[in-house]
Amino acid sequence: MLWRRLFVCLGLVLAGCGYHPLYGQHGTDNASVVDELALIHIEAIPDRVGQQMYNMLRERLNPYGKPEQAKYGLSIALTETRENLFLERDETATRANLTLKASFILRRLGDGTVVVTGSSRAVSSYDILSSQFASVISQDDARERGARAISDDIRTRLALALQPHDGG
Numbered sequence: 001m002l003w004r005r006l007f008v009c010l011g012l013v014l015a016g017c018g019y020h021p022l023y024g025q026h027g028t029d030n031a032s033v034v035d036e037l038a039l040i041h042i043e044a045i046p047d048r049v050g051q052q053m054y055n056m057l058r059e060r061l062n063p064y065g066k067p068e069q070a071k072y073g074l075s076i077a078l079t080e081t082r083e084n085l086f087l088e089r090d091e092t093a094t095r096a097n098l099t100l101k102a103s104f105i106l107r108r109l110g111d112g113t114v115v116v117t118g119s120s121r122a123v124s125s126y127d128i129l130s131s132q133f134a135s136v137i138s139q140d141d142a143r144e145r146g147a148r149a150i151s152d153d154i155r156t157r158l159a160l161a162l163q164p165h166d167g168g
């Protein structure tokens with residue numbers, strides 16, 4: 001019984017503070033973050049991992065294809081580093097960390113105003129195996145996991161920056 005009262009009080013507090021879902025409709029014109037995200041033109045990102053991240057961001061931001069009349073431009077600079085972790089007696093590595101760092105800038109295309117800047121980082125571990133082919137596949141998988149994590153983070157941060165603000 002006490003827990004039920006606490007949940008009701010918590011619901012009333014959240015309703016009174018102006019809490020609303022990030023991806024819901026807002027205001028009188030029913031503007032949503034999803035509509036704003038769909039107006040972002042993503043600039044090309046160099047290298048293979050950049051292509052993967054570009055495709056992941058396209059899926060997350062522009063699910064219906066490139067915007068015909070983009071309102072924003074997103075540029076991303078991506079760097080990759082590798083750190084060997086576990087070493088054998090002959091100093092060959094058996095595990096490594098792959099770190100991807102992305103710096104991004106979202107600009108309004110009409111006037112070039114910077115809407116938001118930021119950076120995101122993902123660390124993925126992988127095994128270095130005796131088979132060179134298996135090691136390359138393992139490293140590529142770590143790259144893809146890192147790119148996915150960064151693209152999810154960038155989407156969330158862009159959604160927060162483009163969230164329509166109600167008067168209340």
